[in-house]
Structure formats: structure tokens, C-alpha cells
Amino acid sequence: MExxxxxxxxxxxxxxxxxxxxSSLDELCEDMGVSKEHIISQLKAVGFEYSAEHNKFW
Structure with missing residues (x-):
């Protein structure tokens, strides 16, 4: 999936x-073959941050 x-x-x-x-962003990125840093930076640019404790961006 793109x-x-x-x-x-x-x-x-x-x-x-x-x-x-x-169960984690690391697991998602590894399975989907996407860069964790890229996802974090794209979402941080619009105000979202990842919470490992809650396993979601907010």
C-alpha cells in the first residue's frame, strides 16, 4: 500500500x-517498508507528534 x-x-x-x-510505529514501518523518520517529519510539519505510550500521533 502506498x-x-x-x-x-x-x-x-x-x-x-x-x-x-x-503495536508500535517501528513495527508498522518495518512491515510496510517505510522510513520512520520520514513519517515523523511529515506529521511533525503539520503539528502532530508520536506518542509511544499511546501508540498514535496526536
Whole structure:
């Protein structure tokens, strides 16, 4: 699956996958073959930060 380019859509897709399929962002990135740093930087640019404790961006 290709991740959306739009940051709000990316936020929604990543949080849905974290909630439904993965116990951590590391696990999601490894399984999907995507860069954790890239996802974090894209979402940070629009005001979201990852919480490992809650396993979601907010």
C-alpha cells in the first residue's frame, strides 16, 4: 500500500493502522517498508507528534 501524500490523510491512515494492526510505529514501518523518520517529519510539519505510550500521533 502506498501511503498518502496529504498530511491529514497520512495522519488518519497511520493512526488507523497503529490502532488496528500494529503495536508500535517501528513495527508498522518495518512491515510496510517505510522510513520512520520520514513519517515523523511529515506529521511533525503539520503539528502532530508520536506518542509511544499511546501508540498514535496526536
Amino acid at each position: 501511503l498518502p501524500k496529504d498530511p491529514m490523510m497520512l495522519f488518519s491512515v497511520i493512526n488507523m493502522k497503529l490502532r488496528d494492526c500494529y
